[in-house]
Amino acid sequence: MKKEEGRAETKIEKSRSVLDMGHWMLPRRELLKRMAGGLVAGTLGTKWLNLAAQENSEANLENESFWEQIKRQFPIRPSLIMMNSANLCPTHYGVLETLFGLTRNLEGDVSFQNRAKFREEKTNARSLLAQYVGADPEEIAITRNTSEGNNIVVNGLELGEGDEVVIWDENHPSNHAAWDVRARRQGFSVKKVPTPEGPITPESLRQHFIGALTPNTRIFAASHVSNVSGLTLPIKALCLECRSLGILTLVDGAQSLGALSLNLHDMACDFYTGSLHKWPMGPKETGLLYVRRGLAERVWPSLVSVGYEAAETQGAQKFETLGQRSDPTIAAIGPAIEFHNAINKEIIEARLRFIVQRLRNGISLIPGASILTPPDPSMSAGVLVFSLPGIGGREVFEALYHGYDIAAAPAGINNGVRLSPHIFNTLSDVESVILSLTEIAVGELRGSRP
Numbered sequence: 001m002k003k004e005e006g007r008a009e010t011k012i013e014k015s016r017s018v019l020d021m022g023h024w025m026l027p028r029r030e031l032l033k034r035m036a037g038g039l040v041a042g043t044l045g046t047k048w049l050n051l052a053a054q055e056n057s058e059a060n061l062e063n064e065s066f067w068e069q070i071k072r073q074f075p076i077r078p079s080l081i082m083m084n085s086a087n088l089c090p091t092h093y094g095v096l097e098t099l100f101g102l103t104r105n106l107e108g109d110v111s112f113q114n115r116a117k118f119r120e121e122k123t124n125a126r127s128l129l130a131q132y133v134g135a136d137p138e139e140i141a142i143t144r145n146t147s148e149g150n151n152i153v154v155n156g157l158e159l160g161e162g163d164e165v166v167i168w169d170e171n172h173p174s175n176h177a178a179w180d181v182r183a184r185r186q187g188f189s190v191k192k193v194p195t196p197e198g199p200i201t202p203e204s205l206r207q208h209f210i211g212a213l214t215p216n217t218r219i220f221a222a223s224h225v226s227n228v229s230g231l232t233l234p235i236k237a238l239c240l241e242c243r244s245l246g247i248l249t250l251v252d253g254a255q256s257l258g259a260l261s262l263n264l265h266d267m268a269c270d271f272y273t274g275s276l277h278k279w280p281m282g283p284k285e286t287g288l289l290y291v292r293r294g295l296a297e298r299v300w301p302s303l304v305s306v307g308y309e310a311a312e313t314q315g316a317q318k319f320e321t322l323g324q325r326s327d328p329t330i331a332a333i334g335p336a337i338e339f340h341n342a343i344n345k346e347i348i349e350a351r352l353r354f355i356v357q358r359l360r361n362g363i364s365l366i367p368g369a370s371i372l373t374p375p376d377p378s379m380s381a382g383v384l385v386f387s388l389p390g391i392g393g394r395e396v397f398e399a400l401y402h403g404y405d406i407a408a409a410p411a412g413i414n415n416g417v418r419l420s421p422h423i424f425n426t427l428s429d430v431e432s433v434i435l436s437l438t439e440i441a442v443g444e445l446r447g448s449r450p
Contacts, residue, residue: 134263
């Protein structure tokens with residue numbers, strides 16, 4: 001009897017220990033329940049977000065009190081202005097609380113029994129991701145980043161001598177150099193299509209890329225939004241044309257996932273990849289691979305590990321047998337997507353475009369500044385690339401950070417600078433960036449650059 005009482009007490013103590021250590025120790029369900037009521041320090045709560053976002057959504061684009069509240073949900077260092085979302089985003093307290101709490105829980109008990117709960121968490125994360133991007137759960141694999149997703153497709157398709165892969169020359173290395181490396185092994189050819197010169201339109205872009213396809217083309221692989229120039233391709237039109245020709249499409253969505261409102265079924269792509277630690281503002285080392293229904297069996301897995309036999313017939317899930325992973329990290333995907341859903345992904349896209357347009361307007365007034373990203377909203381998104389007269393992009397990049405506490409990036413085109421703001425940026429941030437760039441440019445002209 002005493003033994004039984006002792007066991008019961010132990011179970012109760014175990015269940016209480018998580019709650020007694022503070023809100024960062026809460027199990028995910030309890031944490032989200034408290035977040036929904038706004039009870040966790042530093043978080044607004046999804047109920048508040050839903051109500052605030054739905055109420056006069058158009059006015060919310062310029063409602064700075066709303067976006068100041070959003071900014072406070074991120075542990076960004078005071079005075080720092082982060083405009084490097086194309087590379088890496090900070091995540092918000094909702095994700096951090098879940099990640100920290102579940103990590104502490106896991107480290108306290110790494111048994112099979114305790115870890116069993118993460119199977120449900122992974123299923124939940126996959127379902128949320130599928131709904132968020134307009135896909136079915138069986139079409140979604142949770143990867144570690146865009147590069148991994150790209151390489152699964154690059155190395156998994158059957159290609160050989162006589163076959164051709166057509167790519168955009170502004171692709172990320174994982175969708176560019178990766179094709180070259182495999183082509184050297186398998187003997188197929190890789191055709192790199194440059195961005196056309198002169199004035200461009202969505203239709204001219206469509207014709208330019210479709211004109212590069214041949215009867216030997218097996219796959220067309222391109223970035224949705226260029227991380228180099230910020231140029232956005234008419235990707236749906238390209239995917240539809242390729243499908244009519246029997247050509248597979250791989251869309252690198254590193255710069256569109258979380259920045260643009262997506263529906264992958266409507267996009268008509270065959271494969272889509274993205275990183276959740278960029279624009280989705282999710283946990284680090286998490287990504288997404290979309291494999292259109294019926295195509296998984298045409299792609300060989302890059303890695304085969306425990307659970308592959310059961311996953312092989314489960315669509316895209318067969319690409320998730322990657323060995324031991326961080327279960328709390330995958331579970332923290334849920335709060336990241338719920339945060340986006342609470343604000344509304346259409347509102348997020350509209351706010352990003354609004355902020356980028358304000359940056360564009362201000363930078364265009366700097367004498368000699370040149371904006372390289374097209375102004376047409378159908379050919380641009382959340383990435384803005386520009387150059388200043390007489391000073392290299394890397395110099396501007398360093399001056400912004402060390403002199404003004406602004407995080408940007410050097411661009412890979414015309415010695416430019418890349419700004420990629422997000423919903424944690426306010427109009428006050430925009431004004432500070434424009435004033436800082438003006439000072440850098442004027443300082444260069446006067447020979448007194450800070």
